[in-house]
Amino acid sequence: MADVETDLPRLTEVVPGMLRVRVPLPFPPTEVNAWLLACGEGWTLIDSGVDSSSTRALFEAVLADPMLEGRPVTRLLGTHFHPDHIGLAGWLHERTGAPIHMSRVEWLQARLILADPPERALDAYLAQYAASDAPAEFLALMQRRGLLYRRWVGPLPYSYHAIREGDVLDMAGTSWRVITGEGHAPEMVCLHSAERGILIAADQILPRITPHIGIHPADSDGDPLGAYLGCLSKFEGLGAQTYVLPSHGDPFTGLDERIESLRAHHEERLQRLRDFCTEPRTVMETTSVLFRKLALEQIGFGLSEALAHLRHLVRRGEMREEPGDILRFRTV
Numbered sequence: 001m002a003d004v005e006t007d008l009p010r011l012t013e014v015v016p017g018m019l020r021v022r023v024p025l026p027f028p029p030t031e032v033n034a035w036l037l038a039c040g041e042g043w044t045l046i047d048s049g050v051d052s053s054s055t056r057a058l059f060e061a062v063l064a065d066p067m068l069e070g071r072p073v074t075r076l077l078g079t080h081f082h083p084d085h086i087g088l089a090g091w092l093h094e095r096t097g098a099p100i101h102m103s104r105v106e107w108l109q110a111r112l113i114l115a116d117p118p119e120r121a122l123d124a125y126l127a128q129y130a131a132s133d134a135p136a137e138f139l140a141l142m143q144r145r146g147l148l149y150r151r152w153v154g155p156l157p158y159s160y161h162a163i164r165e166g167d168v169l170d171m172a173g174t175s176w177r178v179i180t181g182e183g184h185a186p187e188m189v190c191l192h193s194a195e196r197g198i199l200i201a202a203d204q205i206l207p208r209i210t211p212h213i214g215i216h217p218a219d220s221d222g223d224p225l226g227a228y229l230g231c232l233s234k235f236e237g238l239g240a241q242t243y244v245l246p247s248h249g250d251p252f253t254g255l256d257e258r259i260e261s262l263r264a265h266h267e268e269r270l271q272r273l274r275d276f277c278t279e280p281r282t283v284m285e286t287t288s289v290l291f292r293k294l295a296l297e298q299i300g301f302g303l304s305e306a307l308a309h310l311r312h313l314v315r316r317g318e319m320r321e322e323p324g325d326i327l328r329f330r331t332v
């Protein structure tokens with residue numbers, strides 16, 4: 001099965017007993033990896049992309065592909081609640097009858113967003129962006145567009161199967177230990193096979209981009225960057241030869257070096273903010289030292305990521321937040 005535009009195969013074997021599905025996305029980073037792991041008489045499918053007619057068509061073709069040897073998908077596993085990972089999970093559950101396995105926080109997060117009236121979250125986001133000094137045209141765009149989660153995530157069933165840190169799952173002829181990550185999502189499921197030397201890293205550790213780490217209004221005084229940096233140590237020392245399967249981009253080796261460069265990336269951003277905030281700055285102003293020019297539709301990501309860095313500095317006692325209708329931050 002090949003992609004119509006690039007002619008790259010959409011379904012490939014990564015290691016014996018494990019297949020990679022490259023699933024196109026309608027937004028950056030333009031593609032997500034789903035993984036199929038042989039399990040007894042069936043397959044476990046990890047993640048799936050957004051719910052859209054083209055993703056459904058892709059998975060109809062995947063389920064019928066000879067590489068699956070006629071065996072059904074018997075377990076669905078969602079690494080975290082983001083639309084590019086579990087958007088199609090509800091449809092796949094209907095289509096295959098396979099139960100959905102997720103960590104409890106990720107599952108509840110998805111069910112909450114789907115259950116809440118969308119205006120409620122939109123109002124909270126608009127208030128956070130306004131306090132961050134977002135330009136009026138961005139606020140108008142948000143008002144018009146609303147939140148996109150429901151557009152890309154299909155309805156989920158009432159029940160799921162909970163997995164948690166330390167659980168061991170048998171797949172692809174080996175055992176996988178669940179390691180949970182924080183920061184990008186609250187309880188993201190990663191899987192490590194010590195025997196095979198493979199880490200399914202979800203979005204926790206990506207090869208080319210850093211995962212988005214942002215403050216969201218439901219947990220507006222949280223410290224997701226602190227949580228992210230803190231839990232990276234769980235992934236160190238898994239072995240220099242560990243083959244890392246990320247959700248976006250190609251599999252790679254060099255895990256410890258990648259963790260080091262992710263840490264350095266954030267430390268460097270924190271230093272830029274300390275240097276810039278020698279006088280009180282709004283969150284919007286700080287985006288100018290963190291990012292190249294943000295396109296209008298990227299401003300929300302930029303603001304929540306900048307706020308996560310600023311709040312982390314506040315936690316460290318290196319920044320002070322000056323409250324008001326518009327928040328301002330000043331280096332201590």
Ligand SMILES: [Zn+2]
Pocket residue numbers: 032082084085203247248
């Ligand atoms: Zn993702």
